[in-house]
Amino acid sequence: MAQYDVIVIGAGPGGYVAAIRCAQLGLKTACVEGRETLGGTCLNVGCIPSKALLHASHQLHEAEHNFAKMGLKGAAPKVDWKQMLAYKDDVIGQNTKGIEFLFKKNKVDWLKGWGSIPEAGKVKVGDEVHEAKNIIIATGSVPASVPGAEVEVDEKIVVTSTGALELGKIPKKMVVIGAGVIGLEMGSVYSRLGTEVEVIEFLDAITPGMDAEVQKTFQKMLTKQGLKFTMGAAVSKVETKGGKATVTYKLRKDESEHSTEADVVLCATGRAPYTDGLGLKALGVQLTKRGQIATDGHWQTAVKGIYAIGDAIEGPMLAHKAEDEGMACAEVIAGKAGHVNYDVIPGVIYTHPEVASVGKTEQQLKEEGRAYKVGKFSFMGNGRAKAVFAGDGFVKLIVDKETDRVLGCHIIGPSAGDLIHEICVAMEFGASAEDVALTCHAHPTFSEAVREAALACGDGAIHA
Template sequence: MVVGDASLDIDLLVIGAGPGGYVAAIRAAQLGQKVIIADKGKFGGVCLNVGCIPSKALINSAHHYESMQHASDYGLSADNVSVDFGKVQDYKTSVVNKMTGGVEMLLKANKVQMFQGEVMFINENEARLFNDNEAPRYRFKNCIIATGSRPIELKPFPFGKRILSSTEALSLPELPKSLIVIGGGYIGIELGQMYAKFGVQVTVLEGADTILPGFDKDMSNLVVKKLKKSNVEIVNGALAKGAEQTDKDVTVTYEVGGEQKTVTADYLLVTVGRRPNTDGELGLELAGVKVGERGLIEVDDQCRTNVKHIFAIGDIVPGAALAHKASYEAKVAAEAIAGLPSKVDYKCIPAVAFSDPECASVGYTEKEAKEKGHKAKSSKFPFGGNGRAVTLNGADGFLKLIHDVDTGLVLGAQIAGVEASNMIAELGLAIEMGATIEDIALTIHAHPTLAEITMDAAELAMGHPIHTIAPKS
């Protein structure tokens, strides 16, 4: 508690306890800093509470339900398969509680002081932390801002009972009969496909000519194929104009090819991006921290803002809004504060969509590599040539390996298929360490595993594939 209004001295104030903030706090504490971390919401941030973790729990349940419905494909019989969505939500909540509890345990173990409440800067060296019970004032030597982001709300589609952001879509008490999704990016596709697997009629309205625009079209085409098997209607080139709500449903008006159309469903999910949490009552202007037009804070290669002892990481700085990017930047910032020469290098940040099939990429595409001056070549190995993929009923997919023809260096990779999210790590490591396609080909990969696909793609790149036929030159 505070006596009067005197400031308490600390080494580091971390604002935000998501995958950026809590990682920064732990790493800084390991390096000898006296740290306090504050968050107005639950510790673990969006990722653990209303983002990455709960969505993957629901996606996992949906995968199991779909598999049970097709049990005969595996020589099994599973009659009268049904969904108790309340229990599915209970399972999701148990996963979230386990993970957030783990974060708090780790913070305590590293002697990080936790504060649940708001933060407001007083000046560049002081901030007030406040909640319903207390309002201590802290003087800090350094500060790391990791306040994350929130779903973008469009004026024609205000969030409410029938119009949902991803947060509400993760917590519906029962399965709807139908759902409209505006936005075919990774969040919209992950959640839309999850509900479709549970039997919900889903319509996706996407303004671009393809879904998952951040991935190669041959990757997203595989996802489209699977979505259509789940009776998902995808409308590309669609411009959503407005919505009318009733107590029971919502009707969206959209334009495609110059023609105006409507579609009605129980709910509308709007997933058109996220907005950085740099506005509100944080008071960045009182600390002298400059914020750009889009609400992003410019930082240097150590995540330092224009105020040299205040750092910013995660969704509030330029770059992809990814949890693992935030965690990476967190460690760089904490180490920079401790005087270490850490700097960011985004060459190997993977991108993953937990669609079905999964999509993952790292490094350059072939086009990007050529634009960077490389004599680049791609080699594409099919999942259908891998025994483990076939046993998992995952023959649809491929791994595309990009390498430099002159040096053999691995430059990038794109994977669409079962467990792509896990497979991409080996290729990120290969790029990070400067490995060649020969290094991968000569590494013995266990059989039968999906990892062999990476080895086979490397052998294909070298011109002597074993489990596929080399294309004619």
């Protein structure tokens, strides 16, 4: 029976980061993972492979629409789907092997297999039981089922994000159920590859929870790119016959029933925490109403010595949130002051243009009754953006009306996912819009749009 200071169950972004940090802090650490490769959903069937396909399909879009404008003329490239999938798989391999290298470098033992917790202080993997002073549950999440609908997923015709990353061929038509991050990213991929994409969303706005102005602008842009949206529609069932699927839905506004046919249906209605097989109920670990593991302010469950992080607990299901919790939880176990600032966790959608946000939205501040100011700047006023055909979109900075302190930022435009982090750092340090406005930004860069939005919170932007 092996003995450890910490055993982490799950080697996704939260789990592998927690394991590495524990080892760096001098704790004897092991990580349990049943997949053939490390990295969890994110590296294997989520964040990384989807970004590879987004990048490849965007290059195709550029070749078809913008190369000729720049004097780059020639036959339009043809899509070799098998090669594109091979490129995606190679990207996955590089990343997962990288985590394996980091485990060896930091002396983290990989316990291969699926783990359970027969009792506090013990983790069972296969037929072996290992002792641990502390256990971190980082088992992540799985695709959620479509609420209130009869849907049977076969990962060929009716797929989750996992199946959408490895279709046998590019479909002529795809129906995407859910207008959240996953649905819009994968919908964008296939739309660029020539697929007719229809998105069916229960709510009246896409990307639930995001800034309302961004939602409207984003939907218009995606519609212009060829995606079709059916909003306010509740899917009741998905039936497959003859290699095709029929999606039946009801419009909320008039209760009328409709149906649409597709070669592939992507179910993208969110994710659900995955805790099956751990034995939590017998241990006395408490769950929330949504099936997430309940933890205190230090990520500890109701059972002493058992912690939980990432998608398995409350909060946004984001890889970087899990990573932050993994590091903080490791530091708490090591006797340090682990901390996660949940008010400064950015969210990004990697379509083109990208969408990124952090902090409060206008709607949230109105509900709180807090006085605020908005500084907004369009990328049409940014020289670099216009030079690369990316002038659509804007930066929207929200600050406290009295103190000028930055409360939130919402960006739709080129490199939004990178630009947002300037504001994340500003918010961590309690900066004001004036602090951002007085900071010199290199020209010509997309980042100048952030500075201009900060200037717009004061006396006004220069290039507006």
